[in-house]
Amino acid sequence: MKITGVSLGLLLALFASATAQPNSSNDIANKFVYVEFQVSDLTKTKTFFEQVFGWNFADQGSNYTTFFDGRLGGGFIKSDKSGKQSEGAALLSIYSSNLEETRSKITEHGGKIVQDIVGAAGGRRFIFQEPSGNEFAVVSSK
Numbered sequence: 001m002k003i004t005g006v007s008l009g010l011l012l013a014l015f016a017s018a019t020a021q022p023n024s025s026n027d028i029a030n031k032f033v034y035v036e037f038q039v040s041d042l043t044k045t046k047t048f049f050e051q052v053f054g055w056n057f058a059d060q061g062s063n064y065t066t067f068f069d070g071r072l073g074g075g076f077i078k079s080d081k082s083g084k085q086s087e088g089a090a091l092l093s094i095y096s097s098n099l100e101e102t103r104s105k106i107t108e109h110g111g112k113i114v115q116d117i118v119g120a121a122g123g124r125r126f127i128f129q130e131p132s133g134n135e136f137a138v139v140s141s142k
Contacts, residue, residue, distance in 0.1 A: 082133035
């Protein structure tokens with residue numbers, strides 16, 4: 001049986017959901033289980049998230065790779081488009097216990113800081129672009 005990027009990512013997400021909540025009914029109805037991003041350079045984007053955040057990847061051919069961040073599964077598909085807030089894209093946030101260290105790793109590995117660290121509800125955050133141009137926030141309670 002051939003597993004596609006979406007089905008592998010969905011399986012990883014379902015597994016994470018089931019194992020992350022051992023005392024719950026493991027009901028994933030109405031919960032995010034997979035997220036997909038368009039990227040111009042799969043190799044650079046994949047390497048960036050591996051080096052900065054330690055995400056795991058599974059290539060699904062030359063135009064798609066799935067990722068698992070330890071909690072949520074998703075994929076990157078080769079495209080000439082990317083997601084920016086100014087163009088109406090959603091802003092997904094990644095938690096960090098040390099914003100300054102994460103910001104340094106992002107710039108060291110080819111990311112660009114779009115908005116530097118500011119106070120945010122319950123803590124602080126900054127916004128960055130990964131090498132293919134998608135924007136993400138990094139948040140911390142500290």
